[in-house]
Amino acid sequence: MPNITPEITLSARNLTRRFGKLRAVHNVSLELKRGEVLGLLGHNGAGKTTTLQMLTGCLLPDNAEKDECSIEICGISLLRKPVLAKAHLGYLPESPPLYRELSVNDYLTFAARLRGMKAADVPVALAQALQRCGLEAAGKKIIGTLSRGYQQRVGIAQAIIHRPAVIVLDEPTVGLDPAQIRDIRSLIRELGDSHSVILSTHLLSEVESVCDRVEIMQRGKLIYGDTSAHMQQHGSVSGFIIGLHNPPPMSVLEGIAGISHVEQLSATQFRVLHGADQNPKAALLTLAEQQGWQLEQLTPLQATLEDVFVRITDAETAVMEEKQ
């Protein structure tokens, strides 16, 4: 690996891919910086896997022959110098590519050597990869005998063992139990500090918890791209839910300066909306204390990624329908 690594580790321009009449991916451009985790979010069949296959050289883009599209990994063109570029790449496909008859150690050693690692460096890398993926105890076991979750970990270990600049993970947490999902997510987060990670998922919570940036894909196109924090703000509502054990009449709440709308959810709970630039929380709390309303709960209203996602995809569908 070069000493001075370029800031941008992966850049793809104008990727297009058709399967017969179906346009799986259309004009997708992506950029990834070192130390960044990018989430590729979309429903099933949105073209996420096809995009990742193109980024890893398993599939050629339609316009690969011409100069219309380009994929560069650490500044090396994947389409022109595939062998050099792929050395900086770690890939976990949808189903982990495991030789079931080999032991975990043998398999990972093979994977490391396959990516051009020197035989002398392999033992250290192997130990580190096993430790990172929580596989220390499984090293001598035959892969075919491992559970689904452990096989997935071996799949991830195979993608990171040669410490590539770019790690591509296709739905890394699919089929795992909640505890394993948590482990894998923290591992991805950790990997994101020193490598660039791009992962595809249809789980919004995954994007929320591990990704720095998100690109939303629908019908083969990227329809939205921003940091995942921004995405949560996108279309969010200013307001909170307040629970008062001894509530005053609605009119009193509505009368507080800055509050634009109050809605009663239950006998003691109210949804309070306010303008984006004003925050009447302080005034409300003071009043509650003075008047003995007995505050029980105060939860800020936050649009979840689900809301945002549905909003964005709906807007996109509406635009497309208008055009037709």
Next chain:
Amino acid sequence: MIRLLAMRELRSLFAMPSTWFILAALQFIFAWFFLARLEAFLGIQPQLAQLANPPGVTNTVAAPMFNTVALLLMMLVPLFTMRLIAEERRNQTLSLLLSAPLSDLHIVVGKFLGLLIFLVVLMTGVVLMLYSLALGTALDHGLLLSNILGLLLLTASYIALGLYISALTAQPIIAAIGALAVLLGLWLADIGAAAENSPWHSISPLHHFQNFNDGLLDSSDAAFFVLFTTVFLLLAIRRLHNNRVSG
């Protein structure tokens, strides 16, 4: 890289119990055939001794033995080649190779050599059996070497064909049946053509093996095997490349 892939292929083969079983069963069959031939030879030896220029043990035991092995290979090689690429595709391990810093040439040649080494190990048993005759009599080393070379070239050409057919499909069974069908077809084309100089003879690998079997080293036969092997390896490389284009 090629060596690494070949070693992986071997490691996977030897990790499977069925490989050991096949190895054992084949050695048993070969040994049985060898002993039966030897017995027949010992039975007719007194009559042979009365001939002016009697055929030796190499001619009567070793050459037919190699001929049988060559025939058996036709059925055996598809069983091993079927897994090479079809199974990688079915288990989705192919994407590991496709996303690794290798060219398609590395993948194909690595797999080819891996299996070739395995089959050479398998046939070493046969050669050792035949050389055990050297304990009791003098052997015709020239004939033996020409047979060994012929068998090696024949195996290589069968593997190349099987490898290409395995690259066409994602189902190992279909790859096995396909390779077997083509090999049988080539053989039938050879034995079915009545005329001595029929062009059908020249497309059959087994026909080209006959000269080696008789102890005749003909460069055109060797060239046939090299061409046959190269063409199918190139086709397999081409197919892997198309795999990326057509998905």
